[in-house]
Amino acid sequence: MAHPGKGKPPRVGDNPVFRRVLLTFVLVLVGLMIVAPLVVIGVEAFSKGVAYFGAAIAHPDTRHAIMLTVITALIAVPINTAFGVAAAWAITKHDFPGKRLLIVIIEIPFSVSPIVAGVAYLFVFGLQGLFGHALQTMEIKILFALPGIVLASMFVTAPFVARELIPLMQAQGRDLEEAATSLGASGWRTFFSVTLPNIKWALLYGVVLCNSRVMGEFGAVSVVSGNIRGQTNTLPLHIELLYHDYNAAGSFAAASILAGLAIVTLVVKVALERQGAGRIQRPSALAGADTVTPEVKP
């Protein structure tokens, strides 16, 4: 890239010029694409002063949007985590017909646009859809209420945990679990004492990703939420609403809260990792996790 036509070809990474160019390139990109927008959000959020920021955040609709987003995450993330672990466990530790198909199906939400998920839910639960009338006569409300928002968020983030776990668990193989079982451990015991310690970092990472995505999800939720402010407006929807109202400072204030929630998630993850790294690793954890995990993490 930086050095054509020199006497001896430098090994990648040895050449100080190359290293500097590469580093500058990465730093500039990170600065422009990630740091700068975050700084802008922070600056714009306080552009009308701290008092205005406080008032914007304290507005009942904004507070409710924050609450709703957190509640959605509190419901969707544990369910998806349980699903992800179960799916990864089933796929990597057992053999059954249709396994490959299952892997493909789990990954569908990754490749499908969230808006498609939202519209699909309309077709299933909407009044013009399959179960709409039945649900209405039973007075069960799914669309334009919390259950719809949770379902849409869950659809979009369903693969996150499984996706982190499957490659790792495949690399680890089944030896340890088979050994545990042959020594008489029950299924639950095997899972909690053998498998879980081996996958916990990948699991944590999957949960963090899943959580940030649930809290930030816009497209699918936008279709099924009904945008009732103070009731079904999640934080991302609320940000858009404020922005369209020419309430730039308010929308940036709300955006800074959303970014803040994401940062809190990351801090929690790092803190947990630190705490975990400080402890003495159990032999079972040494067997696979530490050699494989770095490849899985970006």
Place this chain on the structure above:
Amino acid sequence: MKRILLLGAALLGLAAPISAHAADKLLNASYDVARELFAAENEAFVKQHPGVTIDQSHGGTSKQARAIVEGLEADVVTFNQVTDIDFLVKNGFVAEGWQQKFPNNASPFYSFPSFLVRAGNPKNIKDWSDLARDDVKVVFPNPKTSGNARYTYLAATAYAKEAFNNDPAKVEEFITKIFDNVPVFDTGGRAATTTFVEREIGDVIITFEAETKSIAKQYGEDKFESVVPSVSLLAEFPVAIVDKVADARGSRDLAKSYLDFLYAPEGQKIAAEFGHRVHDEKVAAEFKDQFPEIRLVNVDDVFGGWKKISEEHFAEGGTLDKIYGSR
């Protein structure tokens, strides 16, 4: 495992309580930039009717109409497109003849496509004819995706029809010239505002008069000024009771008094404060300074109604496609 079951139960529990007693509660499904307006209207209405709650949903009105048909339980709609209420009529949610149930075609306030130029009006833009000048850059969103821009397109066409005596070739040439002066077609009104205000592209942005006022309010009244053309197209903001929902929830009376309130002097005053023109004579007189005189033509007289417009202008291969495609 137990936790998951509990969560499931909680989910169902949250799903259950709906429409138990509805008569003290209304849901108003409205268009996307009306949040502040209805926040003010609702506050005033609730003051007159203590104990009542008005919930608001905002979004593009086509999306809102779709959501109502799919089960969003809105008792009233306050839209900015007549055609989207017609969609509710077609699906049996609003009874025919809704435009006769409230005064002025069921439109409590109105507006029209108007101009916002940079301070001092350096290009001296006064009327639609100035938009076709070679030295003027015009900003409005893509009429294919934005209802707001459709009004702009129709208003310009209405002007041209008068100016060129209904000569279709000349009208088309005029509109094509204006389109050629648009440097970027954004997908929506909000994006067009960003183009004009923050990227500082263009000499004039065309949007509803009410909108020009809120842009100036938000981004600095010393930086922009509102220019009202000689003639423009009446843009109605139609309201209706969603009969199917209101009957099911027993909220018809409350819905009626809510929409009536939008026509009452207090409701009209709030609408005027947010830059909308109103029919109430006293309120209109009070705000006279802010609303320069303008001659407004309407869709039925100039174009023969919305149905004809969508067939002739907005359907695939229609006039808009010809003009837009020739760029």
